[in-house]
Amino acid sequence: MIAKGIKLYKQNFMTRETQLQPRSVLQLDNNLADAIRKMGQLEEIFAKLPGLDCGSCGSPTCRSLAEDIVLENAQLSDCVFILREQVNALAEELLQLAQKRPRALREAEPKGELNHEGNRITTED
């Protein structure tokens, strides 16, 4: 295996005949003032992300997801941890809504509280 590698090296297999070209650097905006404003947005969004760099959102790092959000190629809920928080908050809100009764039901309900056996206890004022 090593001998094969040495043979390929000696055949110039590992050399390039063309010069490597640099990749373009990410620009937040062509306008400098807008780019600076977007940089501020990027930092604000990045501060909201957990910073785990787990890649579950499809971006390699939390910072790159923040860049994608600023460039409108992603949204905050693409982070699975943010999505989980949002789903939890929504579930909590739904639970509170489910416990609310319409006014007609509240007014039709007899006054008093239920005791531990489920019997209504009315209090006379």
Ligand code: SF4
């Ligand atoms: S899923 Fe969230 S924590 Fe993971 S890399 Fe993406 S933004 Fe960061």
